[in-house]
Amino acid sequence: MLYFSNTISEEKSSEGVERTSVAFKTLKSEMDEDRVGYYKLPIKSQDLLEDLQTLDISQFSQIVVIGIGGSSLGIKAIDSILESITPDAKEMIFFENSDPLTISENIAKIDKERACFFVISKSGSTIETTSIFKTLIGHFNLELDNAKNIFAITDKDSSLSKFASFHNIKEFNIPLNVGGRFSVLSAVGVAPLYVAGYDVKAILEGGDEFLESFFSGDENHLLQKANYLYTNAKQESINVVFSYADRLNNFTKWYVQLWGESLGKIDKNGNRVGLTPIGIIGSVDQHSFLQLIIEGPKDKNITFINIDNFNNDIKIPDISLYGIEKTDFINHTSFNTLINEQCSATMQSVMESGVSCDKITLDTISEKNIGAMIIYYELLTSLVGTMFQVNTYNQPGVELGKKILYKNLGDK
Amino acid sequence: MLYFSNTISEEKSSEGVERTSVAFKTLKSEMDEDRVGYYKLPIKSQDLLEDLQTLDISQFSQIVVIGIGGSSLGIKAIDSILESITPDAKEMIFFENSDPLTISENIAKIDKERACFFVISKSGSTIETTSIFKTLIGHFNLELDNAKNIFAITDKDSSLSKFASFHNIKEFNIPLNVGGRFSVLSAVGVAPLYVAGYDVKAILEGGDEFLESFFSGDENHLLQKANYLYTNAKQESINVVFSYADRLNNFTKWYVQLWGESLGKIDKNGNRVGLTPIGIIGSVDQHSFLQLIIEGPKDKNITFINIDNFNNDIKIPDISLYGIEKTDFINHTSFNTLINEQCSATMQSVMESGVSCDKITLDTISEKNIGAMIIYYELLTSLVGTMFQVNTYNQPGVELGKKILYKNLGDK
Numbered sequence: 001m002l003y004f005s006n007t008i009s010e011e012k013s014s015e016g017v018e019r020t021s022v023a024f025k026t027l028k029s030e031m032d033e034d035r036v037g038y039y040k041l042p043i044k045s046q047d048l049l050e051d052l053q054t055l056d057i058s059q060f061s062q063i064v065v066i067g068i069g070g071s072s073l074g075i076k077a078i079d080s081i082l083e084s085i086t087p088d089a090k091e092m093i094f095f096e097n098s099d100p101l102t103i104s105e106n107i108a109k110i111d112k113e114r115a116c117f118f119v120i121s122k123s124g125s126t127i128e129t130t131s132i133f134k135t136l137i138g139h140f141n142l143e144l145d146n147a148k149n150i151f152a153i154t155d156k157d158s159s160l161s162k163f164a165s166f167h168n169i170k171e172f173n174i175p176l177n178v179g180g181r182f183s184v185l186s187a188v189g190v191a192p193l194y195v196a197g198y199d200v201k202a203i204l205e206g207g208d209e210f211l212e213s214f215f216s217g218d219e220n221h222l223l224q225k226a227n228y229l230y231t232n233a234k235q236e237s238i239n240v241v242f243s244y245a246d247r248l249n250n251f252t253k254w255y256v257q258l259w260g261e262s263l264g265k266i267d268k269n270g271n272r273v274g275l276t277p278i279g280i281i282g283s284v285d286q287h288s289f290l291q292l293i294i295e296g297p298k299d300k301n302i303t304f305i306n307i308d309n310f311n312n313d314i315k316i317p318d319i320s321l322y323g324i325e326k327t328d329f330i331n332h333t334s335f336n337t338l339i340n341e342q343c344s345a346t347m348q349s350v351m352e353s354g355v356s357c358d359k360i361t362l363d364t365i366s367e368k369n370i371g372a373m374i375i376y377y378e379l380l381t382s383l384v385g386t387m388f389q390v391n392t393y394n395q396p397g398v399e400l401g402k403k404i405l406y407k408n409l410g411d412k
Numbered sequence: 413m414l415y416f417s418n419t420i421s422e423e424k425s426s427e428g429v430e431r432t433s434v435a436f437k438t439l440k441s442e443m444d445e446d447r448v449g450y451y452k453l454p455i456k457s458q459d460l461l462e463d464l465q466t467l468d469i470s471q472f473s474q475i476v477v478i479g480i481g482g483s484s485l486g487i488k489a490i491d492s493i494l495e496s497i498t499p500d501a502k503e504m505i506f507f508e509n510s511d512p513l514t515i516s517e518n519i520a521k522i523d524k525e526r527a528c529f530f531v532i533s534k535s536g537s538t539i540e541t542t543s544i545f546k547t548l549i550g551h552f553n554l555e556l557d558n559a560k561n562i563f564a565i566t567d568k569d570s571s572l573s574k575f576a577s578f579h580n581i582k583e584f585n586i587p588l589n590v591g592g593r594f595s596v597l598s599a600v601g602v603a604p605l606y607v608a609g610y611d612v613k614a615i616l617e618g619g620d621e622f623l624e625s626f627f628s629g630d631e632n633h634l635l636q637k638a639n640y641l642y643t644n645a646k647q648e649s650i651n652v653v654f655s656y657a658d659r660l661n662n663f664t665k666w667y668v669q670l671w672g673e674s675l676g677k678i679d680k681n682g683n684r685v686g687l688t689p690i691g692i693i694g695s696v697d698q699h700s701f702l703q704l705i706i707e708g709p710k711d712k713n714i715t716f717i718n719i720d721n722f723n724n725d726i727k728i729p730d731i732s733l734y735g736i737e738k739t740d741f742i743n744h745t746s747f748n749t750l751i752n753e754q755c756s757a758t759m760q761s762v763m764e765s766g767v768s769c770d771k772i773t774l775d776t777i778s779e780k781n782i783g784a785m786i787i788y789y790e791l792l793t794s795l796v797g798t799m800f801q802v803n804t805y806n807q808p809g810v811e812l813g814k815k816i817l818y819k820n821l822g823d824k
Contacts (some may be wrong), residue, residue, distance in 0.1 A: 019744035021785075052415035058620075067496050068695075068696055068698055068699050069696070069699025070699070073700070081504070084513050097658055097693070097694075097695055097696045097751075098695045098747050098750045098751040099656075099657055099658045099722075099747070100720055100722050100724040100725075100726045100746065100747035100748050100751070100753060101496050101657075101658065101659060101724055103726055103747055104659045104724055104726050110639035123737055124735075124736065125738060125739055127739065127750075128743065130733070130736055130739045131728045131742060131745075131747070131750065133733075134728055134729055134731045134733065134743070135726065135727075135728055135729060135747075137729075137733075138729035138731055141551065143688060145619075147792045158735045159735045159738065160699055160735065160736060161735070162734065162735030162736075163733050163734050163735035165735075166734040167499070167733060167734070178785025197415050204624065218807050225522055237709060237711060238650070238688060244511075245511055245513070246509055246511045246513065246514045247511075247513060253579050253700070256700060256701065257700035257701070260700060260701050260704035260708070261701075261702075261703040261704065263704070263708070264703050264705070264706075264707055264708030264709075265705025265707050265708070266707050270646045272583035272707055272708055272709050272710060273707030273708065273709065274608050274704050274707070274709055276650060276688075276690075276704065276708070276709075276711070276712075277688070278688075279691060280800075281509070282509075283480075283509055283510045283540060284480055284481070284508050284509045285668070286481075286810060286813065287480050287482070287810070288481055288485070288665070288668060288669035288672060288673060289668065289669070289672050289673075290673075290679075290809065290810050290813070291672065291673040291676050291807045291808075291809040292672035292673065292675070292676025292686050292688065292748060292809075293676070293809075294676075294809030294810065295676055295678050295684055295686070295808070295809040296672070296675070296676030296677070296678050296684055296685065296686030296688070297649060297684050297685065297686055297688075298684060299649060299688070300688075310512050310513055312512040312513055312516055313512075314515055315547075315549065316513045316546055316547055317546055317547060317549075319546045319549055320552055321542070321545075321546065321549075321570045321575050322574065322575050322578040322579070323536075323572065323573070323574030323577075323578060324536065324537055324542055324571045324572060324574075324575050326537060326571065327537055327539065327542045327543070328599075329818070329821065330539065330543060330821055331546070333513035333543075333821065334512065335510050335511070335515055335543070335547075338510045338539075338543065339509075339510040339511055339818055341821055342510060342813075342815075342817055342819055344820065345813045345814075345817035345820060346813045346817075348813070348816050349812040349813035349816055350813075352812060353809070353812075366784070368685075371443050396703075396707070397702065397703040397704075397705075397706030397707040397765070398698060398699070398702050398703050398706065399760045400706070400759070400761040400764060400765075401698065401754075401757045401761035401762075402757075404756075404760050404761055405753055405754055405758075406741075406758035408753055408756065408757060409741065409742055409745065409749075409750075409753055410741050
């Protein structure tokens with residue numbers, strides 16, 4: 001279960017009522033008319049699971065994922081969170097960056113006999129992904145024809161798809177109406193996470209339940225939050241997600257891509273719009289970023305995320321240290337309690353400083369909760385994007401850098 | 413060597429000349445009058461190294477660091493970067509967060525017979541640090557009296573210092589005029605990194621050389637950059653550090669604390685001022701944050717950091733894949749070249765979008781370069797803090813949350 005607290009109260013102005021109503025209807029029509037595909041993934045990807053069950057994957061104990069951006073961030077987010085409750089989960093190794101040291105280090109971790117390789121690229125020709133894939137083919141002398149240890153995940157008819165067909169390599173497609181950063185519940189996330197041993201069915205169910213609830217009109221707080229973020233975008237241009245759990249770090253990175261790349265756009269009037277996402281982790285970042293939130297410019301709002309029950313009972317023992325006796329009041333307290341009390345106390349201090357915040361509480365770490373969190377942030381992104389009147393689903397700004405790179409490297 | 417490119421041209425207005433001149437003199441007097449201690453650390457900590465050489469540390473192959481914020485971020489930054497050029501470096505295990513899952517996971521990594529424990533807290537009573545320390549004492553049944561495997565790093569006469577004296581535990585002090593986030597070149601970083609096998613002397617030398625150069629008036633670009641960041645603070649309120657190397661990730665986290673916590677302040681006129689730091693990594697975040705930089709609000713400037721020579725020759729092999737032949741132009745290219753070309757191309761595209769940026773190039777990964785980078789960012793922070801007329805070295809905003817926590821936990 002997710003609990004939402006300190007949510008935005010309902011805006012009663014006719015403008016606000018109209019705006020949230022239009023946004024809700026826009027999302028509904030994007031879904032009903034199949035213009036935007038992510039809404040249907042929690043249901044559609046159930047079929048994919050049936051397909052996956054027919055594969056013989058028993059020999060694989062290392063899942064190598066070659067992908068970047070939308071082709072890795074969501075998978076990493078889920079792997080990081082669920083790994084702690086999935087004792088049999090297989091090792092996942094991610095090749096993302098073109099950093100030579102990381103590539104060399106990751107290669108050294110791979111045992112070819114136990115590994116399967118997921119090559120993931122929506123376009124089919126992402127330069128990091130194809131370059132690393134070639135490097136792995138060369139290094140491990142991978143057989144391509146009829147390979148049972150290689151899987152391609154890409155758009156239908158993409159260059160990577162042509163490659164897979166040619167070599168009779170198993171291929172999964174991303175629906176054409178699902179953008180990369182909205183694709184984690186498509187084959188992009190479903191296939192590697194299933195092979196890694198995660199309960200993907202439950203993730204999809206959690207996503208579906210939240211989606212159903214939203215479109216049934218039972219998540220009004222989400223509409224109010226979107227409206228608040230939009231109407232305060234000029235003043236509060238930075239949206240901080242402050243997660244009290246190390247394992248949510250990759251989730252915040254997924255959020256940063258989703259939010260930044262979807263909303264940072266030139267709108268239909270030619271204006272540069274968008275909101276800047278920042279992900280930080282508690283309690284550590286109380287000792288880093290918090291001072292700026294409390295006393296710096298009032299240009300931020302904060303969403304706290306905490307996990308009520310980590311299912312871990314490690315406690316501060318009843319030890320009194322000479323000189324440090326003043327910390328004895330905390331003896332016998334579990335770290336589970338400490339970190340959640342730190343979250344509450346920090347949120348209270350942030351509110352007292354006049355900075356807006358809300359809180360999402362996961363009752364515990366579960367597949368359903370992570371599925372719901374993914375859909376929550378995807379819906380919020382679509383709602384705010386609609387209000388900004390931008391195309392939430394493209395990313396034209398990154399093309400120029402690619403062109404310059406291709407030209408510069410081609411010239412050499 | 414560090415190379416600075418696309419730097420800010422000299423401001424010729426009398427106001428600008430005056431501002432940079434005053435800021436430079438302020439730093440010089442902070443140093444000369446010993447009001448701010450970090451300027452002298454590259455020299456003073458050389459003595460510390462002599463002290464450290466007298467310790468018998470041969471039995472330790474795991475360095476456990478218990479610290480948070482300024483007592484961990486700088487150490488992690490240096491460990492991450494230099495580990496790749498220090499084949500004999502010992503394993504470092506960091507206990508920072510109050511996250512119960514991370515604490516349990518880290519405990520499982522420790523081999524008591526091979527481990528030494530650095531407990532680091534400037535105040536001596538940081539709640540995460542003392543709680544985790546007690547937990548380790550309890551779990552491993554650590555002997556405290558005359559312990560040779562425990563080291564305390566703290567302020568003179570702090571509660572942790574009293575504890576260390578009482579048990580005859582080796583203690584290192586942080587100069588009282590050095591704040592936590594400026595303390596990495598004090599015992600905080602020097603002692604654990606030395607024991608871990610790093611060439612700390614060279615780090616200090618690199619820092620000292622840059623410092624000397626700055627105070628000799630040879631780093632005018634730094635004054636111009638500070639002046640630019642200050643005068644454009646309202647419009648460009650977000651300072652992004654875009655590092656093209658995975659191993660610089662922890663360096664950007666260190667930067668985020670330094671920048672955010674030093675400058676995010678209520679100024680002497682009662683106004684909330686500050687600049688928001690963001691650390692991202694290339695090429696991965698080209699697929700995440702870049703779109704927002706290029707098309708989103710013009711509220712950011714970007715400092716690119718790259719490493720010319722990773723000393724790694726892994727290459728994209730001469731393999732042509734059916735369907736993906738259009739990427740063949742990049743065959744034979746090293747990843748070292750690819751990532752640096754990506755940095756250049758991205759920087760060019762960012763400039764063409766009208767967003768300000770500059771670039772710092774490390775010729776290679778070296779102790780001297782990391783020492784210089786630390787001093788570079790510390791000086792920049794002090795300069796901008798002086799211009800903002802804030803107290804760069806305190807953090808009053810985080811006290812309220814602590815009080816609320818203590819009250820809430822004490823009440824239970």
